[in-house]
Amino acid sequence: MSNISALNKAFESRVRLGIMSILLVNEWVDYKEIKASLDLTDGNLASHITGLEKFGYIEVRKRFIGKKTNTSYQITALGKQAFNKHINALEKLINNL
């Protein structure tokens, strides 16, 4: 039971798992890049990103590259910790099967 409670509700959806996985192994990833890597539509991705931002797991950087706006994301220390804990909990669940 304790293993299941260690699972983080913030990472319940596949999209959120995907976002966190990408940000864990890549530094500052473009919004467009995340969208393409996960095969998502704008609406779907934006809501999950906002969700993860609210938890403080990812941070956003908006800037201009030339005349175009560029939005990219990075995982925070808190996010790294939470996601690693989540992965460990998943692994434990499997090992106990």
Place this chain on the structure above:
Amino acid sequence: MEKEKRSPIEDLKDIRIMMESTTKFLSLSGLSGIVAGIIALLGALLAQNLMQNFFNLGLYHTISGKMNEAYHTLAISLFFTAIGTLVLALGFGLLFTYLKAKKLNHHLNKPITIKLLKSLFTPLIFGGIFILLMYRQGAFTLIAPATLLFYGLALLNASKYLNVEIKYMAISELILGLLAAYFVNNSLIFWSIGFGILHIFYGSIMYFKYDRKK
């Protein structure tokens, strides 16, 4: 739609796939290497024949006073042999990788593909232009070593997005490039090893390690 019931195994598998597929280009086929290597060997054989012919007819060319003309013809034939080999090897290499991606249901229009192509082709294009300038200057003996060196550097640069075998192959190409520059009279042999044998060797390793089990 987010209410799907998911198992921890599925979750971990997805996490692993996302981590791998955004940092590595996983569609490179071992067959690409094998076929490119075979084409390179055929190209080297053709080049060897052209040169052998030229030297066999050397006396005749000298007597008939057509030495310059014959040399010019040889240079042009070798040039087109090289371009033909490159185009065919690259074409078949891309084809087998495209087929592997299709089979595995990987999309190729992803950021990682662009990153890979940029890191691979930046050194190749600058190196390629430099080699054309060498050709223009008549530095023929160093052309084969230079192709090995620039190819090795390009592979090394791209290897961060590829399987570990590519890094070993890159280092091997660089060593062969230096050897070819030292033993200039036998540079075609080193070229054949670098572009032929190494491609077949590492292509086979990759084919048996990654492709066949899938």
